[in-house]
Structure formats: C-alpha cells, structure tokens
Amino acid sequence: SQTIHQWPATLVQPVGSPLSLECTVEGTSNPNLYWYRQAAGRGLQLLFYSVGIGQISSEVPQNLSASRPQDRQFILSSKKLLLSDSGFYLCAWEKGSASYNEQFFGPGTRLTVL
C-alpha cells in the first residue's frame, strides 16, 4: 500500500532563517506531487505541483521554492522566512496515470515563524 511522510511535524523558526520541509511517498512510482499551505481558519492554497523529477510548477509568486530531486521526494524551501509564511503545510500525491485527480495527503507540518 502507498504511504506519504512529511517531516518535521512541527517547526518554529525565526524570521529570516532558511526552511526545508520534506515529503516522501512510498509504494507508488511517478506520482504527481503537490504542496499546499493552509493558513489558520482558511482553505488550502496550492503552492507547487510536480509531474516528474525536476519538473516544478508554481501557482503563487512567493518567498518559497520547491524541488523534486527524486521520483518520490518533494522538498519545500525558503532562503529567508517571513512572518506570513506561518501555516500548516500539506504534501499530497496522486497517481500520475490516473484519469481523475483523487489526492492523498500527508500528516502535515505546522510552521510557526516568530
């Protein structure tokens, strides 16, 4: 069966510090991968998606970047965090060959920028 991992689970970082959040998927190959941010009391904002190694699409101009160095690894990064980067970050995957877009979510990382 497929599983998706995210770490760390929680993170407290000062403004201006770098960020690296990792997401890995097991039990499937060539998945589509997604990063979402969920701000307090708000819905999901799609940040990045990837359909293959090295292929990243950005949905919203911002202080963040994403990379996919391996088929089942998706990394969210920042060089300098802002207060507004605080939130709950969710990684999700879907079958790359699926004819419909059912997504499977990781447990999330709660980021607090102070």
Next chain:
Amino acid sequence: AQSVTQLDSQVPVFEEAPVELRCNYSSSVSVYLFWYVQYPNQGLQLLLKYLSGSTLVKGINGFEAEFNKSQTSFHLRKPSVHISDTAEYFCAVSEVTGGFKTIFGAGTRLFVKA
C-alpha cells in the same frame, strides 16, 4: 477555470441530528467532485467522490453527497452525526480535462455538540 464555494464557514449541530454541508462549483466543462475531511492537526482524508454515473454517492462514516448538475451543487449529508464527526470538511473540484489542478473550497467547520 473551475471554482468552489462552500456556503457555510461553520455549522454547529447537536449529536444525532442530521446535517448538510453545502458546496457549489463553477466550471465550463465536466468535473469530478470530492469531499475531504480534516481532523485537528492532521492531513485530509477522502470521504467520497463523484466521477460519473449515479448522482448519489455514498462515502465513509455514513456520509453521502448528491451531484446536481443543473444547480452545480454537491452537498454533503449525514442523517445522524456523532461527536467524532467534529472536523473541517472540504469540497473540491477537478475538471475532467483540466490537467493537474484540484481546487479546494475554503472549508466548513462542523461542530457537533452533546
């Protein structure tokens, strides 16, 4: 491009009462529709999905939803809720020919009271 509107940000209800969470979508093409549930500090889990066929879709935990094409709605219902149903519920839409984007609504917080 598609869009999703969840008409209620919060729905308080007493235990064992029925509940309906409303969702309307907008799209110029055929769509797939989803309901996800998010328990506190966790990722999202799929409750049910509509791809084609019968407009009444049954999901996990006793939930069901009805696709109404003429009203562009996909409301979620449960005849009798439990305390454990307290969570955030997200409606999502994906265009059949839309590639890799699933758009999520802002969420409805269901609060079940004893």
